[in-house]
Amino acid sequence: MYLSEVKQAIINSSELVIVSHEYPDGDSIGSSIALSKGLLKLGKVVKTIIDSDVPRDYQFLAGAKDFRKPKDIEVHSDSTVIFLDCADETRAGALIDSYREKCLLSINIDHHTGNTNFADVNYIDVKASSTGEIIYDLLDLLGVEIDEDIANALYISMVTDTGSFRFDNTTAKTFAISSHLIKVGVNLSAIRINLWENKTYNSINLLVDVLSTMKFACNRKVAYITVTREIMERWKGNHGELESFVSYPKSVQGIEVAMIFKEINMNEIKVSFRAKNNIDVQSIASAFGGGGHKKAAGCTINTELAIAIKNVIDYLEKKLPQ
Template identity: 30%
Template sequence: MKPHQEVIDRILETIQSKQSFVLTTHVNADGDGIGSELALYHHLRDLGKEVHIINPTPMPDAYRFLDPEGTRVEAYGDHHARTVQQSDALVLLDLSEISRLGALGKALARNGPFKVCIDHHPTEGVSNDLAWIDERASATGELVYELLMQAGGKLSRSIAEGIYVAIMTDTGCFRYANVTAHTHRVAADLLETGLDHNRLYRLVYESNSWNQSRLFAKTIGDMNRACNDRVAWMKIPRRTFRETGTLEKDTEGLVEFPRSIGEVQISILFIEQAADRIRVRFRSPSHTAVDGLARELGGGGHRNASAALLKGTTLDEAIDRVLALVEKYVH
């Protein structure tokens, strides 16, 4: 029997026996969360189930093309409380912690439907009714693919596109260390449905604005070094957003840039969301881990991509705090 087969069987049983589902993912959904949700949404709809996708935060612009009418992916509001409470099952995709669901999580903490989690983030103990967590998967989309294959589902164009975007974005377009032979086999199956992978790539990665380029140029232009050039760090004060006419969502991909410098082991981006709230993102090449660093700051993530939110601290304080910690994570 394959590892995790028991939990996969129980998830398949849950899908068969229950009628109404709410799908959700973590705050600030990424391509893996959105793509996995839409793939599972179409599968469940094909089975005649009632399905809602309700996320803690709005659909990111980069993935709107997957739901062009904006009717499938909703952002949680109080009017959703009943839908969530009365559904037969809630499926958490690309996360396992109810605490990462904002107000939606609070509504669920009181009581709520049967909870199923499908995720590939490293976690310590989860309290969902069913949890399939496989850290070897490059993306949650890879797990959704496995589930749908075992369910005997058909890879429709919409399902294939969702899974492809999930895997493409979580693997940095098939470059990161999390990519396996299996990842490519899944991708090959998806391409055989006739999906236009180049179109999906362009829609996600080649749809930037002039303002976003100004934000990147300014931020990379002011990049700093630490720990004998093994750490590169950048900051975006709120005034830079104002000056360049951009928002936090336009920072997507920026923290990846310093990874291309040979000596850099850790890339850090500080984003001033408010005077006392700083988002910190970390990236590292495969031989250096940054998940522990994010966890030490109350955040989380993967070995080579993690983040934390520092509250009650100014931008300069956040920078001092993180730079004091980072040394022990470089080698």
């Protein structure tokens, strides 16, 4: 599949529905806003859907208030639905099947290894640092001039998915695009403050409580933290705040795999994996029905928290080199 085919499908559509994945991160929010604003410049009717709240860190972006919940959006039979940053059907939320059934065409744009190609048109570039990087190329193909609002959204996509350009998915192309966005007018001050210098009292206490759960396994090659519903309720937390927490166990000397176990509901545990060196955590996540990238992946395990932790640790004990 070529990006030019995605371009043509968009040109042939008058109304487009952009779907961001549930529990959104900076890439899903930034790429959705950037594509939405770009399509509006082409005179398209655009609706952006998210089955979660926009995390507080990204609410300063122009376009963040335009997201609607699925129940508030009417999807028509002649609409084209575009799924962004969704590695599989489950990431898009509960209404994905209704979108595909009602809409004329579905498009899947993503950069995750193991994407299930669930749409009519699938464009997956696993070499891209982020979905935002793909959207940059798509907007260029569509002849959309990138303005400051789009530049900020795309920069958010890339700076968050590359860990502030520290991760191995950062490429020369990533820096070249970022350079262009900065020339257009990225508000670096606003991004710095909102992403890293704007924590609430509750956010800091949430972090303190979560870090107190840190444990080690596999001869101290594995570190993990746990977020229970009780902790989240105590500090009125939201899952967007947890996005960066896994970097703390990863930062410990000698750790090869870091994990965060998040208790979403009873018997619904989301696990995020991060690798420091050469461990392929995508293969670990896939063993539990998930996916992602070699050094950043995730899955959902439908069992009790303690059992989920034991199952993953037992698996790692067998798979990690001694």
